[in-house]
Amino acid sequence: MGKKILLANDHIEGIRFLDTYRKHGGYASLEKALKSMTPEQIVEEVKTSGLRGRGGAGFPTGMKWSFLAKPEGVPRYVVCNADESEPGTFKDRYLMERIPHLLIEGMILSSYALGAKTSYIYIRGEYFYVARILEQAIDEAYAAGLLGKNILNSGFDLDLHVQIGAGAYICGEETALLESLEGKRGNPRIKPPFPAIAGLYGCPTVVNNVETIAAVVPIVNEGGAAYAAIGVGNSKGTKLISASGHINKPGVYEIELGVPVEEFIYSDEYCGGIRNGKKLKAVVAGGSSVPILPTELILNTAAGEPRLMSYESLGDGGFATGTMLGSGGFIVMDEDTSIVKNLYTFARFYHHESCGQCSPCREGTGWMEKILHKILHGHGTLADVDLLWDIQSKIEGKTICPLGEAAAWPVAAAIRHFRKEFEDFIRNGEHVNDVKHYYRLNNLTAPIN
Amino acid sequence: MSEKTILKFSDETAAIAKKIVARYPEGRHKSALIPLLHLAQAEFDGWLSVPAMDCVAEFLSIQPIEAYEVASFYSMFNLKPVGKCTLEVCRTSSCWLNGAEDIVRHLEKKLGIKEGQTTADGMFTLKTVECLGSCGTAPMLQCGGDYYENLTLEKTDKLVDSLRAEGKARVYTNDNPVNID
Numbered sequence: 048m049g050k051k052i053l054l055a056n057d058h059i060e061g062i063r064f065l066d067t068y069r070k071h072g073g074y075a076s077l078e079k080a081l082k083s084m085t086p087e088q089i090v091e092e093v094k095t096s097g098l099r100g101r102g103g104a105g106f107p108t109g110m111k112w113s114f115l116a117k118p119e120g121v122p123r124y125v126v127c128n129a130d131e132s133e134p135g136t137f138k139d140r141y142l143m144e145r146i147p148h149l150l151i152e153g154m155i156l157s158s159y160a161l162g163a164k165t166s167y168i169y170i171r172g173e174y175f176y177v178a179r180i181l182e183q184a185i186d187e188a189y190a191a192g193l194l195g196k197n198i199l200n201s202g203f204d205l206d207l208h209v210q211i212g213a214g215a216y217i218c219g220e221e222t223a224l225l226e227s228l229e230g231k232r233g234n235p236r237i238k239p240p241f242p243a244i245a246g247l248y249g250c251p252t253v254v255n256n257v258e259t260i261a262a263v264v265p266i267v268n269e270g271g272a273a274y275a276a277i278g279v280g281n282s283k284g285t286k287l288i289s290a291s292g293h294i295n296k297p298g299v300y301e302i303e304l305g306v307p308v309e310e311f312i313y314s315d316e317y318c319g320g321i322r323n324g325k326k327l328k329a330v331v332a333g334g335s336s337v338p339i340l341p342t343e344l345i346l347n348t349a350a351g352e353p354r355l356m357s358y359e360s361l362g363d364g365g366f367a368t369g370t371m372l373g374s375g376g377f378i379v380m381d382e383d384t385s386i387v388k389n390l391y392t393f394a395r396f397y398h399h400e401s402c403g404q405c406s407p408c409r410e411g412t413g414w415m416e417k418i419l420h421k422i423l424h425g426h427g428t429l430a431d432v433d434l435l436w437d438i439q440s441k442i443e444g445k446t447i448c449p450l451g452e453a454a455a456w457p458v459a460a461a462i463r464h465f466r467k468e469f470e471d472f473i474r475n476g477e478h479v480n481d482v483k484h485y486y487r488l489n490n491l492t493a494p495i496n
Numbered sequence: 497m498s499e500k501t502i503l504k505f506s507d508e509t510a511a512i513a514k515k516i517v518a519r520y521p522e523g524r525h526k527s528a529l530i531p532l533l534h535l536a537q538a539e540f541d542g543w544l545s546v547p548a549m550d551c552v553a554e555f556l557s558i559q560p561i562e563a564y565e566v567a568s569f570y571s572m573f574n575l576k577p578v579g580k581c582t583l584e585v586c587r588t589s590s591c592w593l594n595g596a597e598d599i600v601r602h603l604e605k606k607l608g609i610k611e612g613q614t615t616a617d618g619m620f621t622l623k624t625v626e627c628l629g630s631c632g633t634a635p636m637l638q639c640g641g642d643y644y645e646n647l648t649l650e651k652t653d654k655l656v657d658s659l660r661a662e663g664k665a666r667v668y669t670n671d672n673p674v675n676i677d
Contacts, residue, residue: 122521134588134627165521172534172572173628175641175668208519213530213570216626230529230562232569248524291590291631298632335589335627378590378631392592396626399571 049303049316050277052265052285053258057145063180065187068148074193076268077152080159081201084267089160093263095271097283102128102219102256103334103374104449105358114243115161116251124252125163126228127154127260129170129177130212130219133334134396135376138287139257141299143170143177146261147184151207153260155193156267158205161253165206168257169224172213181209216400220448221254222246223402234404235448258287279305282357286372288317292379295319308332308354308361309346312379325381329464332361333373335393336453338460339386340370366460385478386465390457391419397454405446411438412454422469425476432469436462501547505555509539513555525556529566532556533573538667542582543574571625572668579614579621580665583656584638587624590631599635600624602649606656619660640666 061067068074080089094109115123127150131139143150150168158166170178185207188194196204210228212218218227222236225247246252262284266274275283282304291297294312296319302311311317312327321327330345331337348354349368354361361372380389398412415438418431439455446452462469471479505513513532520527532552533544540548544567546560553563567573574582585591585600600622604610607620614621630636633645637652644655659666 131629132627135590135631137629137631140629171629172530172570172668173625173638176643206519210519210527211531211534213534214572214625215570227530228527229524230526230566232566248521289632291634292593297634331589376631378593380593384593389589389592392587392589396588399626402569 049301049306050285051301052274052277053142053149053261053287054146054299054301057141062146063144063148063184065148065184065191068146072268073148074152076264077155077193078199080156080267081199081203086160086162089156089263089267092266092271093160096262096266096274097271097278097281098259098262098266098274099281099283099358100256101258101262101286101375103133103336105372108255108259111243111255112161112253114241115253116244117162118251122165122248122250123161123163124247124250125154125158125161125166126221126224126247126252126254127166127168127257128219128221128224128254129168129174129257130216130224131174131257131374132171132216132219132400133336133374133376134393135289135291135331135334135378136374137289137291138299138375140174140177141289142257142261142287143174144180147181148188149261149264150181150257151184151188151194153263154207155198155205156263157253157255157260158207159203160263163253164204165208167208167210167228167247169210169212169218169228171218172211175211178209178211185209215402216396217402217448217450220450223448224254225252232402234402235450237447277303279355279357280359282359282372286356286375288356288375288377290318290377290379292377293322293325293381293384294379295322302356304355304357305360306356308356311356311377312346318377318379321379321381323381325383327379328382328384329380329386331370331376331378331380331457333371334376335378335396336449336456337371337373338366338369338456339464340368340460341464344368344464345370366456367463370460385472386461386468387419387422387472387478390461391416391423393457394419394454397450401450401454405451407442407445408451408454411442411451414438415454415458422473427473427476429470429473431473432462432466501545503536503540503545503547503551505535505539505551509535510555517556526558526562528556529558529563530570533563533567534668537573542578542580542665542667543576577614579619580663581619581639581659582621582623582666584623584625584628585611586626586628586630586634586636586638588627591627591634591636594634596624596635598649599637599647599652602652603656606653619663620656641668642666 098108099105218233223233227233242252348363394416398416403409439458442451443455517528536548549563553560636645
């Protein structure tokens with residue numbers, strides 16, 4: 048069994064409520080920090096821990112925190128990114144719904160470390176019921192003197208609020224999130240300045256993912272060095288993986304970074320193997336944005352080394368033969384899956400979610416969806432594959448925010464690794480050797496808007 | 497010429513709205529716009545008519561266009577009337593791999609409408625939506641803030657039948673019970 052840090056207590060009945068959470072060691076980190084640590088010491092522990100942003104980018108959290116500007120007399124903000132919308136990702140929802148106080152404790156610790164007096168948790172609108180769970184937990188924390196004025200008699204004040212979004216993937220991009228929190232359309236800002244200098248209301252702001260902020264709790268409690276002792280290479284600590292698709296046991300798993308991919312897919316401790324005794328065809332390892340890899344490249348690197356669940360190992364080989372850990376949205380596809388059709392759902396997603404600010408993304412995502420739609424309906428030509436490739440290459444790197452890359456990479460990877468399947472589909476007007484999905488494709492009648 | 501319709505929050509909703517506005521620093525009350533549009537949508541029949549958006553703009557002392565441009569950006573805001581219950585079926589990768597399309601086609605048949613349409617009796621609107629973060633419990637649909645997961649055609653039938661029997665509107669409101677396993 049791997050070591051669990053964030054989800055060690057997720058099975059305990061009533062852990063959602065303050066009493067039970069405290070009975071199992073909850074808020075011990077906060078007491079320790081407020082009684083015996085300076086804000087600078089917490090930042091140092093986070094740096095020592097090697098914690099990296101768990102939302103997908105993997106940027107070192109301690110470094111992000113150390114960039115925060117601290118001009119006199121200007122408020123600073125900590126904003127939690129709970130806009131979890133990357134297809135294949137549902138770990139933050141699980142964490143917030145099961146152990147909301149872990150996030151709240153992390154928010155108080157982070158706000159203390161960074162000198163924020165007001166903090167916000169920005170949660171996607173569709174997680175409406177999760178927002179209510181958080182609000183109930185926040186009320187409990189206020190009533191117990193864990194939020195508000197003079198927390199635990201430390202002299203530290205903090206107000207924490209939940210802000211609800213309204214359905215926009217783009218608001219997971221931190222500057223779009225801040226725009227949305229200011230009551231505007233979620234159009235990403237041009238950077239620099241980065242939020243650390245000019246974020247919410249133009250003030251210095253740190254935006255961190257739910258899982259990142261929750262990880263601050265054990266880091267403060269056990270020390271950064273203990274956290275860094277878990278994992279492999281520059282992939283320290285544990286990671287929540289959202290496992291879905293054609294597996295026997297979909298769900299959220301906390302892994303020690305460095306678990307072999309093969310073990311993660313086939314062992315009963317995790318995914319429990321491919322459903323219905325089928326063979327593995329491909330995996331999208333880190334949420335819809337990261338390159339899809341066929342079986343042989345997800346289980347082993349191009350050099351033949353076993354592939355591990357870590358930032359470095361999944362990235363081994365670059366995009367030619369590797370992928371990314373991303374958000375940990377692990378989508379598994381069995382031998383009957385049509386890669387073309389799956390890619391269509393991704394392309395449709397990015398077209399729907401493009402904010403429309405940058406032309407390459409606004410137009411390119413629409414074209415990619417249209418071309419894939421055309422192929423799916425039996426009207427594709429072999430030149431369409433090259434056209435798709437051309438379009439994705441003209442989006443990547445040419446937009447204000449990374450949604451452009453996120454839309455381009457899945458298309459590029461699907462063609463890179465499954466070109467023949469696209470060509471077979473086009474020649475035959477349908478997915479080849481796939482009875483089950485052939486049925487579904489014939490039932491695909493929805494017109495494209 | 498008909499008179500311009502003017503909508504106002506109920507006292508109860510206005511009290512909630514005031515509390516929300518108090519979450520932000522002075523002069524930053526526009527931050528309450530999205531939460532208040534949710535309130536308006538829940539109060540005014542599940543969609544945001546121009547008078548409903550005007551009501552929010554008036555409450556926040558901002559220009560109506562500021563409310564319109566935000567309402568039109570976010571996919572959870574309905575700018576056209578919807579049925580009492582909006583069935584929002586997730587259609588992205590993991591849900592598709594697990595048969596979301598079959599659920600949509602089944603609902604279309606059962607309700608006698610196409611996705612995007614509302615039944616003649618005004619009871620149901622059928623929508624497909626992008627990933628709702630329920631990939632491990634796919635396929636799924638959302639209705640009025642509640643998640644219905646691990647759907648089968650039978651479970652979908654049961655849900656529709658029970659919603660129809662209930663006959664009540666399902667909106668995102670604070671009255672929804674919090675129920676997790």
